[in-house]
Amino acid sequence: GNSVTQMEGPVTLSEEAFLTINCTYTATGYPSLFWYVQYPGEGLQLLLKATKADDKGSNKGFEATYRKETTSFHLEKGSVQVSDSAVYFCALSAAPNRDDKIIFGKGTRLHILP
Amino acid sequence: DADVTQTPRNRITKTGKRIMLECSQTKGHDRMYWYRQDPGLGLQLIYYSFDVKDINKGEISDGYSVSRQAQAKFSLSLESAIPNQTALYFCATSVAGDYYNEQFFGPGTRLTVL
Numbered sequence: 001g002n003s004v005t006q007m008e009g010p011v012t013l014s015e016e017a018f019l020t021i022n023c024t025y026t027a028t029g030y031p032s033l034f035w036y037v038q039y040p041g042e043g044l045q046l047l048l049k050a051t052k053a054d055d056k057g058s059n060k061g062f063e064a065t066y067r068k069e070t071t072s073f074h075l076e077k078g079s080v081q082v083s084d085s086a087v088y089f090c091a092l093s094a095a096p097n098r099d100d101k102i103i104f105g106k107g108t109r110l111h112i113l114p
Numbered sequence: 115d116a117d118v119t120q121t122p123r124n125r126i127t128k129t130g131k132r133i134m135l136e137c138s139q140t141k142g143h144d145r146m147y148w149y150r151q152d153p154g155l156g157l158q159l160i161y162y163s164f165d166v167k168d169i170n171k172g173e174i175s176d177g178y179s180v181s182r183q184a185q186a187k188f189s190l191s192l193e194s195a196i197p198n199q200t201a202l203y204f205c206a207t208s209v210a211g212d213y214y215n216e217q218f219f220g221p222g223t224r225l226t227v228l
Contacts, residue, residue: 032215043118043204043219044157089156093215101147101172102215106156 002027006090006105013080014113021075021108023064023090031092033057033066033073034102038087047075047088085112117141118220120205126226127195135190135223137205144210146188147217148172148180151202160203163188164210195227 006023013019025031032051036044048057053068062077073090090105118139127133137146148160159172161180169182177199181189192199202224206217 034216041221043206043221044217045219046216049216101159101162102217104157106154 002031002092002094002103004090004092004103004105006088006108009087009107009109010111011108012111012113015082016079017112019075019077019080019084019110021088021090021110023073023075023105025071025073025090025092027071027092027094029094031094033064034091034093035062035064035073035075036089036091036104038089038107040086044089080110080112082112082114085110118205118207118218120203120220120223122223123221124224126228128228129196131195133192133195133225135203135205135225137188137190137220139186139205139207139218139220141207141218142185143207143218144185145208146182147206147208148178148188148190149204149206150174151204151222157204160190192225192227195225197227200225200227 003026034049035047037047038044048059050057050066053066055066057064064073064075087107087109089107091102093102121136144165147162149157151157158174160178161172163169163182166182179191202222204222205220208217
């Protein structure tokens, strides 16, 4: 079946450090891939997305590239800020534009120290 | 701003009690979802509804029921609450036919069953 695996947290970094959160997936066909972010006390919100191989999603300084050969969608940011502290979820939609659901990873909690 | 709202935001109840969590949306979306979030387990889908007359079980529907009273309202009920239903519950919406199947989340309801 379809699944998403992301690195376990918590991840603790100092401000201005480089961030990578690993995400790999298993899916049939050509899924769309997403990163959602959950700030403290809030629901999830879409951070970025990519729909086909080699697409790069980007938003708020975060980037992730859809790598079909390695079935990965790692999240990166060159210089993190304290305000980036949150839980990050990798997710996939296995059949875009059809009646299918999103599968979420377990989430990675990120702490940024000032 | 169009929004997804959940009531109550926090609830403490006792084992065996019936409880209802409510979700309302002003986005005009057809699809609505209920998720449960437990630490380290990510999000698990409880029920989803693609329109008022189309309600489907998710991965963990046992012990829960739902009602789609209108396009804008989707309620989750625990008929007889038990302590292992203590969790954070999220409602989400999406647009039918959206290629990306982006989901929009409410702020969550923290439920504690004693």
